[in-house]
Structure formats: C-alpha cells, structure tokens
Amino acid sequence: MKQLLIVFFILGGIMLSYGQRPAGAGGGNRLEQKDSLQKPPITAYKIISHRGDTTFVDTSLTIHKDYRFNYLRKDNFELLPFANVGQTYNRLAYYFKEENLIPEFGAQARHFNFMEAEDISYYEVPTPLTDLYFKTVPEQGQNLDAFFTINTSSRLNFSIAYKGLRSLGKYQNSLTSTGNFRSTLNYQTLNNRYRMKAHFVAQDLLNRENGGLNDLATEQYINKEEEFEDRSLLEVRFENAENVLFGKRFYLDHEYDLVSGDNNRIALTHILNFSDKKYIFRQTNPVEIFGPTLRATALNDESKLRHINNVLGVTYENNTLGKLAFKAGQSYYNYGYNSIIVLGDQVVTNRLVGENYSAGAEYANQFGPFALYGDAMVNLAGDFTGHFLTAGLNFQITPLNFLNVEVNSNERAPNFNFLLHQSDYLNYNWQTNFSNESTQVLNARFISPKLLNLEGGYTLINNYAYFSQTEEGFTRPFQHDGSISYLRIKAQREFHYGKFSLDNTIMYQRVTEGGGVFNVPELITRNSLYFSDRWFRRALFVQTGFTLNYFTSYNMNGYDPVLAEFYVQNEASFGDYPVVDFFFNGRVQQTRIFFKLEHVNSLITGNNNFAAPGYPYRDFIIRFGLVWNFFL
Incomplete structure (x- = not known):
C-alpha cells in the first residue's frame, strides 16, 4: 500500500506541474492560450454511480458537509462511534434494502469502512481533478484520503485514490490502522456503442482489540474518578489481540449496443464481480472470558471467502415502452477454513463451496413527472434458495419537491459466519442449518427543502x-422463530433567520414485535444552531455554531472482538446522554477548513457514557482538518 501511495503522489505531482505550466510554454498562439484559461463549469466534473446516476463535484460549504466530514465521509446520524477513529460503530437505526441472493461474509463490525461495489464512483472530467481530505485523530496519527482523476480524452477516464488511517487511541491496545486503495476506469467508444466501467479495490482494516474495560475500570469510569481522566490508566480486559479484514475486488460492468437508433436500442450487458475477503483474529495468549481453547498460545482464527458473480443480460429500450432487461446470473462461492474440527460428537466442517444459478428482469419507464422502476432475481439452482424484488415510483412534484415510494422483498440464507465458524476458542465453533431470512420493506421519501424532508419505512x-x-457469557448464533416488525420515521428541516440557521433532524422508531432480539432507541435527534457570514471582503465564507446529538436509552448491542460482530443483550440499557460539539468551518475558493471541539459539554459534566457495554464513548477532543480540490 505504501508503494501505491508513493506512485499516486508522483503521478499527482507530474500532473500538477503539467497543469501549472506558464501560458506560453509549449508554443501556441494567443487565442489558444486565452481559450485554455477559460475554466469549465463545475457541472462538467461528473460523478457517476455504479447504477449510472450522475451528479457533479460540489465545493460549497454547508452544514451537511460538516456532518460528512468524518472517517467514513458519510453522514453518520444513525451510527454511534467508538472511542478511537477507525474502530467500529454501534447502530442506532437500520435501513433494510436487500438485493443479495447468497450469504454475505461475516465480521460485519469491520465493514463500516469496507468499500463495496456500490460504494465506488466513476468520473468524467474536462481537466484533471484532485480531492484531498485530511483530519486529525485522537492520539498519534492522522487520517488522509487522496483522490486524483483525469480524462485522457472525452471518452476515457482514469482515477486513483487511497484512504489511510493510523490512530493510537486514548485507551490501552486500541490502535487502528486501515487502508483503502481504489482505482477506476470509465470508457466508451467513439460511436458510443460500447461502454465500460471497471474498478479494482484493495483494502486492509486492522484494529487492536482490548475487550473493553474490566469490571474495576468500568466502575472507575462510571464514577468519573479524576485520576483516571488519563484514559490510558484504565485497565482493559486484555492487551494482546487484534483483528483485521482484508479484501480485494475486480469489478467490470460493460455493455454493447447491437441496435442503436433514435427510438430503439438493443444491448448486451455483462457484470463481473470477482472478490476475495479474509478475516483474521489473532491473540498471543488466551483469556478466560472466551472460555477454553484448542491451543495454549498464538491463537489464530482465519476465514476466507472467494465470490465470483457473473450476470449476463439483454436490454431493450424504447422511447414509449421504456427499458426492459432480462438477465441470468451465476455465482461461485468458496467460504471457510483450512481444516475440519472434531469436538467430541460435534464435527465442524471446513468449507462451504458451490455454485448458484439465477434469472431475473429489470424495467424502467418515464411517464411525464412519474418514473417507474423494478428489479428482480430468483435462484433457480444451487445450494442456496432465495430471491429479491425491488419496485418503486418516483414523482417529481416540482423542480424542488420529490416523492419516492419503494417496496423491497428479499429471502436468502444468513451470513456465512452464522452457518459455519471455526475458532481456537472451543465455544466459538459451530455449524448450523438456519432457515432463510425473509424481509419485506415499504420505504417512502418526500423531499421538499422549503417544507420538510421526510422519510420512513416499515x-x-x-x-x-x-x-x-x-x-456462560459466550457469543453464539441464534435464529428468531417469530416475526419482527420495525417502524422508523425520520424528518429534517432547516430554518434561516438572517445570518443564523437552525438545522433539525429527528427520528422516531418502534419495534412492535421481536423487541427482545432487535433493539433500537425510540428517539434520535440532531440539532445544529449556527451563524454564517462572509469575511475579508467576501474572500472567506464561515459557518460556526453548536451541534447537539441525543438518543434515548435502550438495550444497546454488545461487541464481540473474536467475531467482530455485535450481539443482542437485554441486561443493561445505555444512552440518554447529550453530546454537544462546537464547530468553526471556513471556505476559501475550493478549500473547506473544519475545526471542531467534540463533546464540549463533557468539560462541564465529565464523561461516563458508553458506545457499547464496556466500551467508553469519546471524551472531549479538539480536531481539525480540510478538504481541498484542485482543478488543473
């Protein structure tokens, strides 16, 4: 990864020096020089999602940019972070929209910063573009995300990026060290009959694990004893373990038009997703809290998954009938371990290997302000049964008001680590015959910036x-034999009065069935009161104010470092504490500067809050950083 990062900065330096040549360098007449100085509009710098939706680069500074200025670079309103950057997050809410036909990999607590295929964007830019993100961390380290993209012609785009993090953390044995390398290719032929999007991603996400505070340290933390304000003095359950998630993926999405006319188009499509994942839990010596072990030292649990998925399709598109596609898929999976484990009468196999074959269809059409869409696939043959169906309606009420209603149904086997798991800890070995999970979801979203942004789901x-x-205190897989009913409603509205603004987001949730196995807080809220102005002859745009985050008390999920999974617990409730941040943000041209005092109210009240049972929430900290765009 370090070599890739060096190559990235060398290429960036070359392009920077090329883009900053004097106007007369390389010859050319004055008219050509004048044209070269004309900057393309910001809308010409296009960002294309894996589904083909297009937006453009946005260099503005808003309160929502402040919400996204974090390690994930996403709004984390529904996530509760652990004490150190790069550790996991506890979920405060859930959004269900499943479109998978076979199980996913385990270690889901390590996947918050794992970039899946749908997280990768593609680009089309008139000039080279660089995006640099930097932010400080709690202790000894930094967080950097560097991105560069260039079009060698109007038809061919390359991009390369690397996000790296290293943070020691304030608690013993909580170091995080992560890296996400990604590169993309976006190409179309001169006649636009062949189009291709491809990417390669390599990721490694390492966390040292300490099991949380021990019983004595938990009491000292809750009582806010002054001598333990130096958090490194608090004792943890162990200091000799770490887990790491590795991943590599090659992804190709391309299509060729057999017929291309003004009213009709017939195209062949193909998507290839070739991915490898590996999860390792390492510990030099076992600890009693996880039970007896197979070996006395050098514990090493290692699981792997190779998944190769091909989807072939034929698409017919007509200006009147819309877009109709038929597709067939083939999946190869190989999940497991290197050896079989025999524990008395119990035999835990080492691998789940097989192929699945599926078929499906897609449809989309526009009827004035209405847009219909649908996507469905079903497993026809193989070891796993299952299906997914997504159908929705978009209604553009006015240019600024939008309504979306969508239904989703999915049935598939639980994740692989529910079905098969091996460990040097005896209590963490199992092989199950769980039934398929089934979810039915109704989601709705109403967007109206001047009225109310409202979304909800059942x-x-x-x-x-x-x-x-x-x-006995050991984490095991279970399957609920009843139904779970989950309702969530989220509303957002921003008010302005002169140079002052108040942004409010509130979410209400209720679990009417299955509350013992599915726990969420009833209420989550975020409120930001801030001041905006332009200073220094309007050269600097500033936003400064306070943000309050709060959620009601609930039976918060616990965290298991062996599995890198969260588990349901109903013995203790957590939450019901406010977190107030002070921020001062500024924008100069294409540079956004962020300065924040996190959890500033803990300077007055102290901090004895938790992000999970035994895992403290973040203390007061001063952090700053920037996002800087170069348009060469």
Whole structure:
C-alpha cells in the first residue's frame, strides 16, 4: 500500500506541474492560450454511480458537509462511534434494502469502512481533478484520503485514490490502522456503442482489540474518578489481540449496443464481480472470558471467502415502452477454513463451496413527472434458495419537491459466519442449518427543502438471525422463530433567520414485535444552531455554531472482538446522554477548513457514557482538518 501511495503522489505531482505550466510554454498562439484559461463549469466534473446516476463535484460549504466530514465521509446520524477513529460503530437505526441472493461474509463490525461495489464512483472530467481530505485523530496519527482523476480524452477516464488511517487511541491496545486503495476506469467508444466501467479495490482494516474495560475500570469510569481522566490508566480486559479484514475486488460492468437508433436500442450487458475477503483474529495468549481453547498460545482464527458473480443480460429500450432487461446470473462461492474440527460428537466442517444459478428482469419507464422502476432475481439452482424484488415510483412534484415510494422483498440464507465458524476458542465453533431470512420493506421519501424532508419505512422480518450470549457469557448464533416488525420515521428541516440557521433532524422508531432480539432507541435527534457570514471582503465564507446529538436509552448491542460482530443483550440499557460539539468551518475558493471541539459539554459534566457495554464513548477532543480540490 505504501508503494501505491508513493506512485499516486508522483503521478499527482507530474500532473500538477503539467497543469501549472506558464501560458506560453509549449508554443501556441494567443487565442489558444486565452481559450485554455477559460475554466469549465463545475457541472462538467461528473460523478457517476455504479447504477449510472450522475451528479457533479460540489465545493460549497454547508452544514451537511460538516456532518460528512468524518472517517467514513458519510453522514453518520444513525451510527454511534467508538472511542478511537477507525474502530467500529454501534447502530442506532437500520435501513433494510436487500438485493443479495447468497450469504454475505461475516465480521460485519469491520465493514463500516469496507468499500463495496456500490460504494465506488466513476468520473468524467474536462481537466484533471484532485480531492484531498485530511483530519486529525485522537492520539498519534492522522487520517488522509487522496483522490486524483483525469480524462485522457472525452471518452476515457482514469482515477486513483487511497484512504489511510493510523490512530493510537486514548485507551490501552486500541490502535487502528486501515487502508483503502481504489482505482477506476470509465470508457466508451467513439460511436458510443460500447461502454465500460471497471474498478479494482484493495483494502486492509486492522484494529487492536482490548475487550473493553474490566469490571474495576468500568466502575472507575462510571464514577468519573479524576485520576483516571488519563484514559490510558484504565485497565482493559486484555492487551494482546487484534483483528483485521482484508479484501480485494475486480469489478467490470460493460455493455454493447447491437441496435442503436433514435427510438430503439438493443444491448448486451455483462457484470463481473470477482472478490476475495479474509478475516483474521489473532491473540498471543488466551483469556478466560472466551472460555477454553484448542491451543495454549498464538491463537489464530482465519476465514476466507472467494465470490465470483457473473450476470449476463439483454436490454431493450424504447422511447414509449421504456427499458426492459432480462438477465441470468451465476455465482461461485468458496467460504471457510483450512481444516475440519472434531469436538467430541460435534464435527465442524471446513468449507462451504458451490455454485448458484439465477434469472431475473429489470424495467424502467418515464411517464411525464412519474418514473417507474423494478428489479428482480430468483435462484433457480444451487445450494442456496432465495430471491429479491425491488419496485418503486418516483414523482417529481416540482423542480424542488420529490416523492419516492419503494417496496423491497428479499429471502436468502444468513451470513456465512452464522452457518459455519471455526475458532481456537472451543465455544466459538459451530455449524448450523438456519432457515432463510425473509424481509419485506415499504420505504417512502418526500423531499421538499422549503417544507420538510421526510422519510420512513416499515419492515417485517422472519427467521431473523442474530448473535447473543449464553448464560456462560459466550457469543453464539441464534435464529428468531417469530416475526419482527420495525417502524422508523425520520424528518429534517432547516430554518434561516438572517445570518443564523437552525438545522433539525429527528427520528422516531418502534419495534412492535421481536423487541427482545432487535433493539433500537425510540428517539434520535440532531440539532445544529449556527451563524454564517462572509469575511475579508467576501474572500472567506464561515459557518460556526453548536451541534447537539441525543438518543434515548435502550438495550444497546454488545461487541464481540473474536467475531467482530455485535450481539443482542437485554441486561443493561445505555444512552440518554447529550453530546454537544462546537464547530468553526471556513471556505476559501475550493478549500473547506473544519475545526471542531467534540463533546464540549463533557468539560462541564465529565464523561461516563458508553458506545457499547464496556466500551467508553469519546471524551472531549479538539480536531481539525480540510478538504481541498484542485482543478488543473
């Protein structure tokens, strides 16, 4: 990764020096020089999603940019971060929209910063573009995300990026070290009959694990004892373990037009997703809290998944009939471990290997302000049964008002680590025959910046698979034999009065069935009161103010470092504490500067809050950083 990062900066330096040549360098007449100085509009710098939706680069400074200025570079309103940057997050809310036909990999607590295929964007830019993100961390380290893209012609775009993090953290043995390398290619032929998007991603996400505070340290933390304001003095359960998630993926999405006319188009499509994942839990010596072990030292749990997915399709598109596609898929999976484990009468196999074959269809059409869309696939043959169906309606009420209603149905087997898991800890070995999980979801979204942004969803889940702890305190997989009904409603509205603004986001949730295995807080809220102005002859745009985050008390999920999974617990409730941040942000041309005092109210009240049972929430900290765009 370090070599890739060096190459990236060398290429960036070359392009920077090329883009900053004097106007007369390289010859050319004065008219050509004048044209070269004309900057393309910002809308010419296009960002294309994996589904083909197009937006453009945005260098503005808004309160929502402040919400996204974090390690994930996403709005984390529904996530509760652990004490150190790069650790996991506890979920405060859930959004269900499943379109998978076979199980996913385990270690889901390590996947918040794992970039899947749908997280990768493609680009089309008139001039080279660079995006640099930097932010400080709690202790000894930094967080950097560097991105560069260039069009060698109007038809061919390359991009390369690397996000790296290293943070020691304030608690013992909580170091994080992560890297996300990604590169993309976006190409179309001169006649536009062949189009291709491709990417390669390599990721490694390492966390040292300490099991949280021990019983004595938990009491000292809750009592806010002054001598332990130096958090490194608090004792943790162990200091000799780490887990790491590795991943590599090659992705190709391309299509060729057999017929291309003004009214009709017939195209062949193909998507290839070739991915490898590996999860390792390492510990030099075992600890009693996880039970007896197979070996006395050098514990090493290692699981791997190779997944190769091909989807072939034929698309017919007509100006009147819309877009109709038929597709067929083939998936190869190879998940497991290197050896079989025999524990008395129990035999835990080492691998789940097989192929699945599926078929499906897609449809989309526009009827004035209405747009219909649908996507469905079903497994026809193979070891796993399942299906997904997504159908929706978009209604553009006015240019600024938008309504979306969508239904989603999915049935598939639980994740692989529910079905098969091996460990040097004896209590963490199992092979199950769980039934398929089934989810039915109704989601709706109404966007009206001047009125109200409102979204909500109702989810019904059957055969829900989850982790919980036995009476002995060991984490095991379980499957709920009843139904879970989950309702969520989220509203957002921003008010302005002169140079002052108030942005409010509130979410209400209710679990009417299955509350013992599916726990969420009833209320989550975020409120930002801030001041905006232009200073220094309007050269500097500033926003400064306070943000309050709060959620009601609930039975918060616990975290298991062996599995890198969260488990359901109903013994203790957590939450019901406010977190106030002070921020001062500024924008100069294409540079946004962020300065924040996080959890500033803890300077007055102290901090004894938790992000998960045994895992403290973040203390007061001063952090700053920037996002800087270069348009060469």
